[in-house]
Amino acid sequence: MKRVTDDTRRRSAWQRIARFVAGFAGVACSCVALAQEPFPTMEALSGNSRAAFVDREAPLSQSGNAKLPGQVPSGIQQTEFSVENLLDEPLVDVVIEGNKTILPNAIMRYIETRPGRVASSRMIQQDVTALYNTRWFLSVRPFYRQTEAGPVLVFEVVERPILRSVQFKGNKKVKSSELQAHTGLRRGHGFDVAANLESVERIKQLYREKGYRFAEVILEKGGSKDDRDAVFLITEGPKVKIGDVNFYGNSFSRDGVLKTKISSKTAILWLIGGDYDPEIVRNDILALKQYYMNLGFFDVQIEAEEKFYDNNAKVAVNFKIEEGRRYRVREIDVVGNEVIGTQRLLSDLKLSRKEYFNARFLREDVNEMKDQYDDLGRLFATVEPTPRFLEDNPGWVDLVYQIDEDVPRYVGQINIHIRGENPHTKEDVVRLQASRYLIPGTLARGRDMRMAQARINGSGIWDRADPPTFDIKPTSGRDYFPSIATRGQSEDVTIEFTPRERTSLQETGASTVQIPESVFGHSGLTPFASETPKPVANPTPVGEIPAWNGRDQWIQQSGPSAPPSQVQPTHSGETSRPSLGLDPDMVFRGQSEPMLAPRGQSINGYGQQVPQDYMQGVSPQGDPFGDALSAQPPGFVDVNIDVTEGRTGRLMFGVGVNSDAGVVGSLVLQEDNFNILRAPRSFADIINGQAWRGAGQSFRMEAVPGSQVSRYMVSWQDPFFLRTDFSLGVSGFYYNRFFRHWTEDRLGGRLSVGYVLNRYWSVNTALRLEDVKVRDFVTPAPADLEAVRGDNFLSTGSVTLSYDTRDNAFVPSRGNNLDVTYEQGFGEFNYPRFDVSAGQYFTVYERPDGYGKHILAITSQSGWTGDGTPIFERYYAGGYSSFRGFAFRGVTPYEGNVEVGGNFMALGSVEYMIPITADDNIRTVLFSDFGTVEPDEGFDQFRASAGFGFRLVIPAMGPAPLAFDFAWPIMKEESDRTRVFSFYIGFTR
Known part of the structure; x- marks a missing residue:
């Protein structure tokens, strides 16, 4: 080809060709491709750093055809050029061609290639991508044009039609600005008929989300390719509210109970909530089916019917229910168990024979069986209940618990990972929280795992939205055994590791350890059922059974029923069975084949197989095979704890x-x-x-x-003082109280040391130092009150033993608690003091779903203190927290008209709580309080009261219920002060 410019560098043609092939072949290829084929789509260029979507308003040219700067004047002839020469030369200009309404300067803002530089294929591709991202153009084609002055880069564009205006008509409930933002349509953007039609559906969906189910949207303009305006005509219609929710056909559960299971609610005071959403109604059908199936109604059928009224402003949602029969459990059997006997596994079932099926009781039974294996260190043991129906015995179901017992496992490494880039918390904080229960080399008991996780979850340090997770990784533990130095011995030699032996494992300091996929076929198993919630891969609601199509989806078997001992599990060739909907933390699939004990072997106390030694007692040298016939060694688990710091x-x-x-x-x-x-x-x-x-x-x-x-x-307070299980607390306080006969000021401090003995028991010691000032009392006063006039220095030491098994601290329904305290005063006031408080809680009745509990509570508090006790430390009773029916401190000995307190107190209370609403948020209580406060030990002045009250739980105001009680004294002393109404209201944010 003819050269247009001189080669001032005097390089040979071969040098130019080599440089072109080595460094710039891509530019020539891209230019040819862009000239002959459509440019790649936006999806293909999305990986580019400048490929993000840019939605910009196009600057419009007034003339409609802009002058293109950089174009060669008509008097200058353009010639062909040599590619080799071009690629070595800087560009003399970059021009835009084909634009009719958009100003060239506006287009050039998105082009990085500049005159005076040598262009690269990468830069050109980025420029083309940036122009496409403006959404101003249907196509962009770059190419070179050679002029006498040098090469010119040309971007030939084809403009999109431009949207001149966007208009919304008829909208009153939703602002036009919100509609425009929701559709993404703006004046000056590219006009697209498909985008306009899509915007119609977007507007309808927006109105549906806001409750306007009958909203209609018509595209008046913008549906033709010749249009340049978009006009939407909107008929909003009424905002649909749920006016009523009805249930038909339900006989087992009343309407109030069923309403607690669904999300469709009527509006509160016709104003708050109550929005109608058909998708929620469909979910409510599934929720109701799960509720019934949880209780054994496997044939239940439910459908919903919506009836609109009041000009479509309200809807009545009617659920039509066919409950069907409720199934009972006929026979129960266990298969696959060798370590734990069947009788022991089935000894204390919640869901027993002849009882109605209840998924909650089934879940508790599975947990109990799993716990028995967890206590033996068999963390990956599985207990999977399999239902079987018999066609000739309708209404009954057999349960077979299929068990994979796993092998005993020991704690390996404990790895801590605190999520986030710059965590503030030390790893030792997590390690100390778990160290009491997880010790490397000890048997990995499920109970200890649960306690460790509960202790970490309950610390309050970690994010509740991303709670701590325990990742239990099974591992062979080969690296944890002492090395085998015997020459010629195989690495696969079996090593007996009995539970009484301890390895020299040390806790790792590493924050993360990569563990390969195990022989179990998966990693990250969570082998125990935690008592506190934790994330799972595919969570199933606790207490829910995944929806299925009725019992026909389960296995059916005809013929005579088999006796319990002959009930067999389903084989792999039969129809697959669904899970009974247990918590996924309890049942694990895809684990290794069960390791069953060979016939004739016994089981030791840790669930390990013990080989029979037939030579024992015969050969004076003992077993001639030594350890060669040892049982299969147990496994190990590494515990990976991941936490996220909370606020x-x-x-x-x-x-x-x-x-x-x-x-x-x-x-x-x-x-x-x-x-x-x-x-x-x-x-x-x-x-x-x-x-x-x-x-x-x-x-x-x-x-x-x-x-x-x-x-x-x-x-x-430090819960792990000096890296031990002892807690240390220090506090300082000022307290002021206006009592009926004097005013009391306390300024002091407290030093306490505590220790958690186990899950239920704890002990605490405390040193209390206070300056107590007694003032503002009328003289003449009793001698005991006059003796403490002014400042008094009080110093005591105490020790408290606590026991607590309650299931809830605010509204307990089961369990008991006990606190025993001995306190000794010394210094200015020298006296002994004993205090005991206890409570026992019973669930007398509950609905099959576990709600609606009737709770009987029996509580007591008693105490005795020595003769040297000052008046401000004696016992007083009365008020909502101690003795209802009497005023605050209204039960006490008197001297004259002054309350002087007693040295002996014994109080008791019996309370029966009944829910009023189906969601348990409003309850009523019937109670009787009784007891006395005496100068000395005895019950000479016994009092009693009886009454009723209400408990109101408002989640937004905290977990503690609001209490309103009415009580009347039955037995009282003449000097007692009474009060019928007592209450407690608290609110914290």
Whole structure:
């Protein structure tokens, strides 16, 4: 080809060809491709750094045909060019061609290639992508044009039609700006008929989400390719509210109970909530089916019918239910068990023979069986219930528990990972929380795993939205055994490891350990059922049975029923069976084949197989085979604990009122991940939240001013003082109380040391030092009150033993609690003191779904203190928290008209709680309180009262219920002060 410019560098043609092949072949190929084929789609270019969607308004040219800068004047002839020469030369210009309405300068803002530079294929591709992302063009084609001055890069574009205006008509409930943002249509953007039609559906969907189910949208303009405006005509219609929810055909459960199982609710006071959504109604059908199937109604059929009225502004949702028969359990059997006998597994079933099927009881039974294997370290043992129906015996179901017993496993490494880029918390905080229950080399018991997880979850440090997870990884444990140095011995030699032996395992300091896929075929198994919620891959609602098409989806078998001992599990060739809907944390599939004990072997106390030694007692040398016939060694598990730091600092405001203390306010600053040794090293530590954080300690400041009582306190606690299981707490406080006959001020501090003995037992010791000021009492006063006038220094030491098995701290329904305290005063006041409080809780009745509990509570508190006890430390009773029917401190010995307290107290209460609403948020209580406060031991002045009350739970106001009680004294003393109504209301945010 003819050369257009001189080669000033005097290079040979061969050098140019080599340079072209080595460095710039891609440019020539891309130019040819772009000139002959459509440019790649946006999806193909989405990986480019500038390929993100850019929705921009096109600057419109007034003339409609812009002058293109850089075009060669008509008097200059354009010639062909040599590719080799072109690629070595900088561009003399970059021009736009084909634009009719968009200004060239606006287009050039998105082009990085500039005159005076040598162009590259990558830069050109980026420019083309950026132009496509503006959505101004249907096509963009780059090519080179050679001129006398040098090469010119040309972008030939074909413009999209431009949208001149967007208009919404008839919309009153939704603003036009919101509709425009929802559709994405804007003036100056590309006109697209398909986008306009899609916007019609988007607007309809937006109205549906807002409750306007009958909204209609018509595209008046913008449906033709010749249009340049988009006009939407909207008929909003009424906002549909659920006016009524009805159930027909239900005889087992009343309407109020069924309403607690669905999400479709009527509006509160015709204003709040009650929006109608047909998708929610469909989900309600599934929820109702699961509720019935959980209770054994496997043939239940439910459908919903919606009836609109009041000009389509309201809808009545009618659920039509065919409950069918409720199934009973006929026979129960266990297969696959060798280590634990069948009689032991079935000894204490909640779901027993002849009882109605109940998924909740079934889940508890599976948990109980699994716990028995967990206690033997067989973490991956599975218990899977299989239902069997018989056609000739309708209404009955057989249950077969299929068990894979696994092998005993021991704790291997404990690996801690704190999620996030810059965590504040030390790994030792997590390790100390788990170290009491997870010790490398010890038997990996499921109970210990659950306790460790419960302890970590309950610390309050970790994010509740992303709670801590325990990843239990099975491993062979080969690296944990002592090395085998015997020459010629195989690495696969069997090593007997009895539960009484201990390895020299040390806790790893690594934060993460990569564990390969195990022989189980998967990793990350969670082999135990935690008592606290934790994430699962595919969560199933607790207490729910996954929806199925009725019992016909399960296995049916005709013929005579088999006796219990002959009930067999389903074989793989039969129709697949669904799960009974147990918590996925309890049942694990895809695990290794069961390792059953050979016939004739016995089982030791840890569930391991013990080979028979037929030479024992015969050969004086013992077993001639030594350890060669040892049982298969147990496995190991590595415990990977992942946690995410939560917002541990809280500033809380609250207000409360009760009949004993009047009105009180509350301002609390609390940090649950405090570090008293982490002082700020710079101002950046304070800004980044590094200062005073990361050790898992607790720091709290509170101010509680009130009309009758005020308290101000600062406290600090370390739950693992000096890396031990002992907790250390220090607090300082100021307390003021206006009593009926004097005013009391307390300024002091408290030092406490605690220790958790096990899941239920704990012990705590405390040293209390206070300056107690008694003032503002009328003289003449009793001698005991006059003796403590002014300031008094009180010093005591105490020890408390606590036991607690309650299932809920605020509204317990099962379990009991016990606190026994001995306190000794010394110094200015020398006296002994014993206090005992206890409670026992029973569930007398509950619905089959576990709600609607009738709870019987029996509680008591008693105490005795020595003769040297000052008047401000004696016993008083009366009020909502101790003796209802009497005023605060209305039960006490008197001297004259002054309450002086007693040295002996014995109080008891019996309370029966009944739910009023089906969701248990409103309950009524019937109660009787009784007891006495005496100067000395005895029951000379016994009192009793009886009454009723209400408990109201409002989730937004916290877990503690609001209490309103009415009580009347049955037995009382003449000097007692009574009060019929007592209450407690609290609110914290």
